[in-house]
Amino acid sequence: MPTRCGLTAPTTVRRVWHPVGRLPARVYWRRRIVVLxxxxxxxxxxxxxxxxxxxxxxxxGAAAADRTEPVPEPALARVVPSVTAVATPDPPPVAVTQAAPPEAPPEPLAGGPCTDDMITLEVRAPAEVPVGSKPTFELAVANVSAVPCVRALDKGLQEIVMLDAAGNRVWGSNDCFPEASSDARTLAPGEVVSIPLVWGGLTSEPTCTVPRGNPAPGPYVLRARLDTEVSPDAPITLVQL
Structure with missing residues (x-):
């Protein structure tokens, strides 16, 4: 600020914050705010x-770390997929089933009927028989069970037939002289009942209308039947005397 003598007054802190001049004080405060x-x-x-x-x-630094070049993937890995990347289906569960044990057959009832499983049937005959003779054959019934049982041995249920080597029927015990009877037997365990049947030595057929004659010499078989039970074949030979 010039003084009245034309000299510049020294600048002090007080004069900076409290300037004195011809202008209003607010002008200097605005200047101070702008400078601040x-x-x-x-x-x-x-x-x-x-x-x-x-x-x-x-x-x-972080960008440089991020710009680190990745390790290139092997060419084989780009062609062949990783084992862990291949999804393999799980095998279907195997159903395990246990077979039911076979049921044991019921025990035979003591005093009940003799079923076919409880008996055996056998034809007993001589090995050789002369042509034209009248041999006696036996039908043997045996109880092979462990309990006594009842079996019908009626005459109408018994039969013995003769067959030739070709299986043709030659004779039957019930063809021409059928018999009827009622015979229910109680068979003890192991008991065998023998029933005799006489053959007249001639051929026959169920109607007994065909002329009868002596069968030719040669091998034959005898087969017995008791109702529904059938015996094994028994060989027999007819010989010419």
């Missing part, structure tokens, strides 16, 4: 620039 805002903006800009520089340096 500019100073604060300058300081803020410098601080932001420092932070940006530090952040850029850290970011550059």
């Amino acid at each position: 805002v500019v100073l604060l903006a300058l300081l803020g800009g410098l601080a932001w620039l420092g932070v940006a520089l530090l952040s850029g340096r850290d970011g550059t």
Whole structure:
């Protein structure tokens, strides 16, 4: 500020904060505020620039770390998929089933009927018989069970037939002289009942209308039947005397 003598007065802190001049005091206060805002903006800009520089340096390091080149995948891995990448289906569960044990046959009832499984049937005859003779054959019924049982041995249920080597029927015990009777027997375990049947030595057929005659010499078989039970074949030979 010029003085009245034309000299410049020395500048002091007091004169800066409390300037004295021809202008109003508010003008100088506005100037002070503007200078202070500019100073604060300058300081803020410098601080932001420092932070940006530090952040850029850290970011550059991180970016350099991120730009590390990846290890190239082997060519074989690009063609053949990894075993872990291939989904293999699980095998279907195998159903395990246990077979039920076979049921044991019921025990035979003591005193009940003799079933075919409880008896055996056999034809007993001589090995050789002369042509034209009248031999006696036996039908043997045996109880092979462990309990006594009842079996019908009626005459109408008994039969012995003769067959030739070709299986043709030659004679039957019930063809021409059928008999009827009622004979229910109680057979003890192991008991054998022999029933005799006489053959007249001639051929026959069920109607007994065909002329009868002596069968030719040769091998034959005898087969017995008791109702539904059939015996094994018994060989017999007719010989010419």
